[in-house]
Amino acid sequence: MATNTIHGNNESAQPNNIASSKQPLPPAKTVDSQSVLRRLQSELMALMMSGDSGISAFPEEDNIFFWKGTITGSKDTVFEGTEYKLSLSFPNDYPFKPPKVKFETTCFHPNVDVHGNICLDILQDKWSSAYDVRTILISIQSLLGEPNISSPLNPQAAQLWSNQEEYRKMVEKLYKSAN
Amino acid sequence: MHNHPPRVHSNFHARRDNIHDLSSMAFLPEVVSFRYHHIHMQLDINNMSHEDLLTLGQRIDNVKRGSSEEIIARQMRTKTYLLPNNLEGSTSEEQEINLCIICQDEYKNKEEIGILQCGHEYHADCIRRWLQEKNVCPLCKSKVLVIG
Ligand SMILES: [Zn+2]
Ligand SMILES: [Zn+2]
Numbered sequence: 001m002a003t004n005t006i007h008g009n010n011e012s013a014q015p016n017n018i019a020s021s022k023q024p025l026p027p028a029k030t031v032d033s034q035s036v037l038r039r040l041q042s043e044l045m046a047l048m049m050s051g052d053s054g055i056s057a058f059p060e061e062d063n064i065f066f067w068k069g070t071i072t073g074s075k076d077t078v079f080e081g082t083e084y085k086l087s088l089s090f091p092n093d094y095p096f097k098p099p100k101v102k103f104e105t106t107c108f109h110p111n112v113d114v115h116g117n118i119c120l121d122i123l124q125d126k127w128s129s130a131y132d133v134r135t136i137l138i139s140i141q142s143l144l145g146e147p148n149i150s151s152p153l154n155p156q157a158a159q160l161w162s163n164q165e166e167y168r169k170m171v172e173k174l175y176k177s178a179n
Numbered sequence: 180m181h182n183h184p185p186r187v188h189s190n191f192h193a194r195r196d197n198i199h200d201l202s203s204m205a206f207l208p209e210v211v212s213f214r215y216h217h218i219h220m221q222l223d224i225n226n227m228s229h230e231d232l233l234t235l236g237q238r239i240d241n242v243k244r245g246s247s248e249e250i251i252a253r254q255m256r257t258k259t260y261l262l263p264n265n266l267e268g269s270t271s272e273e274q275e276i277n278l279c280i281i282c283q284d285e286y287k288n289k290e291e292i293g294i295l296q297c298g299h300e301y302h303a304d305c306i307r308r309w310l311q312e313k314n315v316c317p318l319c320k321s322k323v324l325v326i327g
Contacts, residue, residue: 046283096308
């Protein structure tokens, strides 16, 4: 019997390295912008459905790779009742690389510098492709109330953190002048 | 794969092992995807001509890509996702999992799923791409590949 059916392409389950190896193999898998787009769209849907309190985000009108977000300071923290705007800029190979996230509103916080840059491990070396806008915003929201004092971007804020009453006054003062 | 050049006199079982290698998949019996299985059933090496075998050997080499991809492929199990209403072999396990957390897309019928040692599943393409970035499971952060 004629037996080398490895040539035969009688399976619908494609692609298949064996059956399709007549063509040159495709280059190492890269991320096509189509899949980034799809992922950002489903994130947006999920965010709008989730109804999380104190976080929200939405893409710019003409650029789905650039989002504006807001977080509200959690209850029983010195940031309670204050609202912060953030910008999220997604790379072309998102979610394999993290988005760049910055505070657009001044935020007096040990791990936020004067330019709004955030020092948060999940946005840097601890990034995982399983994270998304929602988990990022929730993480930043909880970072507000639980700063990492040992490696501050804002030493003044880190120093003041131990005095929560004074800290709250500073937050209110800066928040009022910024809004 | 240069350790296993195609040999004309190899028997069917040895050849089957090579095919596992050539598809670069580390299979466990229960997740052998039906499409590879299908090929195994039809591939009768003993009756292949010498030329056929040389072609096959070339293909074995062709499948080889960058070493990291090879490591990924060798250490990751894969299976073919079948929709629950597909009678061709869906299991209850497959019915529970229907979303790839990396692309956040639902698994579609017959898509290739990659299963890491920790048991977490993703689209095979999605997890391969991630593992080139970082050698951890996106969900549980356990080390995935034993390199070197
Ligand atoms: Zn996926
Ligand atoms: Zn895992």
